[in-house]
Amino acid sequence: MFKFLLFLALLFLFTQTNAEKNLVLFQLFTRHGARTPIHKLPNDDAVWYCENMMDEAPSFDQSSTEHLPFIFRRVFIMDSGEYLGNCTHGQLTKTGSEQHRSLGKKLRAKLIDTGFLDKTYNPDEVYIRSTDVDRTRQSAQSLFLGLFDLPVDSFSRQDSHISKIVPIHTLEKSNEYLNTNGNACPLVEWLQYIMKYDQEYLQHEASLADLKAQMKKIFKTDDIPALDDIADTIECRIAHGVSLPDGMTQEHVKQLEDEMFWQFNFTYTYKNLSRYALGLGLRDVLQEMILKINGLTTIKFKHYSAHDTTVAPLMYIFGVQTGQPTYAAHIYFQLYKEAGKYFVKLEYQDQPIIIPGCKDVYCPFQKFYQIAMDLIPQPYYKACRNF
Ligand SMILES: *[C@@H]1O[C@H](CO)[C@@H](O)[C@H](O)[C@H]1NC(C)=O
Ligand SMILES: *[C@@H]1O[C@H](CO)[C@@H](O)[C@H](O)[C@H]1NC(C)=O
Ligand SMILES: *[C@@H]1O[C@H](CO)[C@@H](O)[C@H](O)[C@H]1NC(C)=O
Numbered sequence: 001m002f003k004f005l006l007f008l009a010l011l012f013l014f015t016q017t018n019a020e021k022n023l024v025l026f027q028l029f030t031r032h033g034a035r036t037p038i039h040k041l042p043n044d045d046a047v048w049y050c051e052n053m054m055d056e057a058p059s060f061d062q063s064s065t066e067h068l069p070f071i072f073r074r075v076f077i078m079d080s081g082e083y084l085g086n087c088t089h090g091q092l093t094k095t096g097s098e099q100h101r102s103l104g105k106k107l108r109a110k111l112i113d114t115g116f117l118d119k120t121y122n123p124d125e126v127y128i129r130s131t132d133v134d135r136t137r138q139s140a141q142s143l144f145l146g147l148f149d150l151p152v153d154s155f156s157r158q159d160s161h162i163s164k165i166v167p168i169h170t171l172e173k174s175n176e177y178l179n180t181n182g183n184a185c186p187l188v189e190w191l192q193y194i195m196k197y198d199q200e201y202l203q204h205e206a207s208l209a210d211l212k213a214q215m216k217k218i219f220k221t222d223d224i225p226a227l228d229d230i231a232d233t234i235e236c237r238i239a240h241g242v243s244l245p246d247g248m249t250q251e252h253v254k255q256l257e258d259e260m261f262w263q264f265n266f267t268y269t270y271k272n273l274s275r276y277a278l279g280l281g282l283r284d285v286l287q288e289m290i291l292k293i294n295g296l297t298t299i300k301f302k303h304y305s306a307h308d309t310t311v312a313p314l315m316y317i318f319g320v321q322t323g324q325p326t327y328a329a330h331i332y333f334q335l336y337k338e339a340g341k342y343f344v345k346l347e348y349q350d351q352p353i354i355i356p357g358c359k360d361v362y363c364p365f366q367k368f369y370q371i372a373m374d375l376i377p378q379p380y381y382k383a384c385r386n387f
Helices: 002-020 094-111 134-147 186-197 199-206 209-219 227-239 250-269 273-293 308-317 365-375 380-385
Strands: 022-031 126-130 301-306 330-338 341-348 351-353
Touching: 022 094, 022 273, 022 308, 094 134, 126 134, 134 301, 186 199, 186 250, 186 273, 186 380, 199 250, 209 227, 209 250, 227 250, 250 273, 250 308, 273 301, 273 308, 273 330, 273 341, 273 365, 273 380, 301 308, 308 330, 341 365
Parallel strands: 022 301, 126 301
Antiparallel strands: 022 330, 330 341, 341 351
16 A cells, blocks of 8 residues: 555656656757768778759749749769769768758657647747758758658658748858857967867877878878878768778777877867857857747747767867767757746757756756856957957
């Protein structure tokens, strides 16, 4: 009997806490999906084929595609670019777009099946923000298709139930603050420069001599890219099942991955670099929460589509040592309401994170506000130029 009562009590507690914490705002940061390389290896003979997933409507009609007679597609001329095939460097591939579509589908269960968002795209609820780079805009598009369960070619489908232009809000690259950008914050560039003269960095560099010598042997040249650039290109190959360069072993791959981790980990724990790199990204997150709490916005879902150099500093700000985030890596900033009080829950790769300074994964908003305000450098632009 007692056991049964205990069970009821527990059930009550359980349903209480679960039923009462209502999601009111979901903010998502992602790294783009798998892409072609940015750095060419010596004698690079890998072939890359890309579907171009960015069909564009003629730009005269800003509201609807319903009566458009045609759309345009960019096609890269075969074998005439930097790589063999028809991709440009750093282009989102089909694999990359599928990674974002499946993330969108996963979020559909969390955000649409629960009734949190309207079943079809509602511009009053959904806000998309992206860096102005093809692969991040395309990643945002792919996630959108997964979220609203739309076919990949919905744009050209006659029976499609969506015929709206979906805005993707962006900034000019020179002042984009959603990634590590020395243009937007010169202090970041300065820190990235001086960290290379830090004793620890120099010692680490010295320890790489052997790996560098092996890479020179594999590529049969002394003129090799930086090890983390090689690592990045190898990551692209592995993601697409493209074979490793001749002579490269799994052990080399492991060493390159470790080097990539080290570079990210050193950079984003160096002085306050992460806070300067993504301080304004965090400010945007906080601002959106404040608008929501004060009933000043109808937005419920905000997607910031960006880079590894976005996701990493944003998590390092909160003490999570991510190394280089994987393709389609994701961060959730969730705002919940319970009995008139607000709570923030942070997740990285679907793992709840206890924000340093909070007792629980559900951090009271007031506490989160104080923590975030201390982490955002202020006054930001002055600090970025005053060194
Ligand atoms: C690139 O080439 C592949 C293989 O021939 C082809 O399937 C694909 O449609 C091409 N991409 C574009 C945008 O034409
Ligand atoms: C990452 O960097 C921090 C700060 O330099 C260091 O304390 C930590 O051990 C590093 N993490 C790993 C896994 O190497
Ligand atoms: C980082 O910022 C904190 C708080 O603003 C400051 O106290 C600290 O001195 C800074 N650290 C470095 C290494 O600049």
